[in-house]
Amino acid sequence: MNTAIITGVAGQDGMYLARRLLARGWRVVGTTRPGSTSPVRMRPYLRGVDVVEADLRDTERFAELVQAHRPEAVFNLAGFSSVGRSWGDPALVLDTNTTVVASMLEILLRHRDATGHDVRFFEASSAEIFGSQVSGALDEDAPHRPRTPYAVAKSATHHLLISYREKYDLFACNGILFNHESPFRGQQFVAGKIARAAAEAACGLTPTVTLGDLDVHRDWGAAIDIVEGIRLSLAHDRPMDYVLATGASHTLRDMIEVAFSSVGIDDPSPYLRLEPGMWPTTQADALLGDASRARTELGWTARRSFAELVGDMVHVDLARLRSGVEEDEGYLLRSELQVPAARAVTL
Numbered sequence: 001m002n003t004a005i006i007t008g009v010a011g012q013d014g015m016y017l018a019r020r021l022l023a024r025g026w027r028v029v030g031t032t033r034p035g036s037t038s039p040v041r042m043r044p045y046l047r048g049v050d051v052v053e054a055d056l057r058d059t060e061r062f063a064e065l066v067q068a069h070r071p072e073a074v075f076n077l078a079g080f081s082s083v084g085r086s087w088g089d090p091a092l093v094l095d096t097n098t099t100v101v102a103s104m105l106e107i108l109l110r111h112r113d114a115t116g117h118d119v120r121f122f123e124a125s126s127a128e129i130f131g132s133q134v135s136g137a138l139d140e141d142a143p144h145r146p147r148t149p150y151a152v153a154k155s156a157t158h159h160l161l162i163s164y165r166e167k168y169d170l171f172a173c174n175g176i177l178f179n180h181e182s183p184f185r186g187q188q189f190v191a192g193k194i195a196r197a198a199a200e201a202a203c204g205l206t207p208t209v210t211l212g213d214l215d216v217h218r219d220w221g222a223a224i225d226i227v228e229g230i231r232l233s234l235a236h237d238r239p240m241d242y243v244l245a246t247g248a249s250h251t252l253r254d255m256i257e258v259a260f261s262s263v264g265i266d267d268p269s270p271y272l273r274l275e276p277g278m279w280p281t282t283q284a285d286a287l288l289g290d291a292s293r294a295r296t297e298l299g300w301t302a303r304r305s306f307a308e309l310v311g312d313m314v315h316v317d318l319a320r321l322r323s324g325v326e327e328d329e330g331y332l333l334r335s336e337l338q339v340p341a342a343r344a345v346t347l
């Protein structure tokens with residue numbers, strides 16, 4: 001039986017990936033931050049996962065886990081994830097998202113030297129590495145112009161992985177992940193916030209969504225699709241970096257329109273408050289991905305449309321509000337069943 005370690009297993013990506021691997025007969029050891037409430041909240045979705053607490057910065061702990069479980073694959077999905085908030089503690093962001101990864105790679109090398117056992121490594125890189133002045137669809141060769149501590153850290157780690165791959169022949173892949181969402185996304189991210197407001201409005205409540213720039217362009221995909229690309233990256237016969245994106249760009253204005261119209265509200269304006277400048281201007285201007293390499297090499301494409309994704313988020317929030325039950329496996333099963341089997345590639 002293959003074993004995977006997933007760091008950050010209680011996040012949306014970790015959870016979807018764990019379920020996908022379990023369904024394929026893997027054993028999954030998933031780490032969560034000590035003291036975090038997410039594992040409790042996400043418990044209905046993590047059945048079968050061996051959930052362990054591990055502070056990402058405690059690299060000794062990571063070494064122990066590798067030694068104890070001898071995984072075939074490590075998926076590093078943990079770390080600091082808010083672009084905007086990364087200005088709050090840049091040193092912590094660089095530590096968590098870069099220095100820690102350097103230690104993980106060293107640990108995997110030492111493990112290989114000691115046991116002869118190769119561990120494949122996936123790193124969740126980010127479209128934010130491309131930063132400002134981007135135009136057209138971005139592929140793996142687009143230049144990095146990071147503009148936030150978050151993006152700087154992700155860009156450095158991205159290059160670190162490539163260096164390890166070249167110098168030590170380590171099977172390490174960067175997934176350049178564009179924005180991706182799900183009904184399990186927190187409301188600190190804009191899609192989660194909009195979906196919840198649309199559901200509240202549908203229940204007759206009067207939410208107010210305060211937003212920065214409505215014209216920001218992003219390539220929003222469904223997390224459930226993106227994790228399939230993550231899984232396939234490590235299942236391929238050679239390590240590469242992959243853009244995982246839908247290739248379609250939308251604005252926040254589009255998202256609001258789709259979310260509210262999915263519950264029959266044609267005019268969302270009474271629920272919106274605009275505060276231009278409330279969100280940092282140093283993030284990427286507009287992001288659109290070109291996932292041709294993932295399509296050609298992995299047979300991967302994003303299957304869910306923007307409207308399906310946003311509609312699913314709103315409807316799960318509606319079910320939460322109506323039932324009073326925040327998390328239930330039923331919220332997930334419907335969207336999981338919609339996934340057509342991906343091209344068979346086995347590790």
Ligand SMILES: C[C@H]1O[C@H](OP(=O)(O)OP(=O)(O)OC[C@H]2O[C@@H](n3cnc4c(=O)[nH]c(N)nc43)[C@H](O)[C@@H]2O)[C@@H](O)[C@@H](O)C1=O
Pocket residue numbers: 080081082083084125126127128177178179180188189190191210211212213214216218252279280283
């Ligand atoms: C690729 C990247 O994707 C995610 O980072 P993010 O893009 O910052 O995600 P978000 O949902 O917070 O913002 C989306 C856009 O919406 C704008 N925006 C406007 N008004 C509000 C607002 O009121 N709240 C928020 N959160 N965003 C707002 C905001 O400025 C941004 O342009 C993470 O997964 C990250 O880990 C990652 O790697």
